[in-house]
Amino acid sequence: MSESSLFSDSHPDPALAEIDAYLCGEMPAAQARAFESRVAADAALARALEAQRHAQLSLRRAFSPPAPPTLPATPPSPAAPATPVAPALAAGKLAWLTKQWAIAIALALVATTAITITTVSRRGGGGAAAPIDPLTAFAAASSDGFKPSIPLSDPNELSLALSTKLARRVEAHDGNGVHFLGLRTGVGGTPMAIGVLATVGDSRVLLIADLADRSAPDHPAASVECRPPMHRHERVAKGLKLTEISTSPAPLLLDHFSVD
């Protein structure tokens, strides 16, 4: 990218336009593959892409929208009038109801803000049911050196803790270079979501176990989204959604868990 193009609004750098479309998932698959090949061969383009990815991560860490407030579906109802009211009175009543509605919303929002403040202060922690972003989730888990809040390296102890927290019988299995580090909260998903930190060989792996809809059909491990350098793989088993995030293009940890 040329220096002269940095602030040219009318003629944006074509490489920047491509990077923008690629990072926002607006590039068709074939074009994205061709772009990735060019990135692999062009160091300047690779640096430009890395800078934009880096900037997006920073923005997401700094400005992670909180979970939307739970507002009452209907305003609090006052005592219902026993007899029909005249139109003029009805209009007055309506204005009063609007105030009631506003107060109800204000209370709901204030309650939500208390939760939001703790979420924002953790920097990168998503909202209550925010979709899991691979980069943000991994950054949150790595923010203090990939340390678990509950250290558990023994698979049996880890299984017991997971089963207790998720109200499902979950069994974790090591082997094949898998070394469990422990559990960690605040990694995204619903409030019930719990993160499992592990290393597989030299790779650090975050697995997020989250309760899915019980009627959700089981599906085996599949790569649902790739945002290099991080990859995301998902599996649903017995109403439990397992999301693995690591730098590996293939799942490393997903199949080391069984759910009953």
Added chain:
Amino acid sequence: MTENNADKAFDFATHFRQAHRALWLVAAAIVWNPSDADDVMQEAAIIAVGKIDSFQPGTNFKAWMAQIVRNVALNHRRHVQRQDRRWGGRVDVHAIETAAKPQKTASPVWPDGSLNPMQDAIDDRLMSALKALDPVVRSCVLLRCVEELGYPEISRLLGIPAGTAMSHVFRGRALMAATLAKGEAVRE
């Protein structure tokens, strides 16, 4: 309460939830502070409920609500600026922290998957650079980079042409790239 108003109340709650993330980013882009953005969202929601009768069902709720959020956020910003002038400004804790940190930059997530320990300093530098931009430019950048909205959607939300939204995003992206490159140069 009439049935019609009950419907409207229900619609507001549902639509507000659906639009919340994008609207919060619009507020955050203007006031440039997550806590202030929360305050703006509260105030905007209360104002919107009071004006719900002026919303035409079938039109774009998000755009209607975004207009209110923008106005509230701009008022909030002016209020803060007036207070800053009167009381000599807030203490910029971020600036103090940044000055105390080593000015280095590198990839946010390293090849082994760990987070760059300098990430906070990098974030602060990027935020300071973006703070100098116009709030509309910042809104476009946040809606695109955080929420990954398409340009037509950003255009509707902010009431600007899609081409303008695109050039604003490119301007912000170029600034961020230049800021990161400057950090690299300092490191080398």
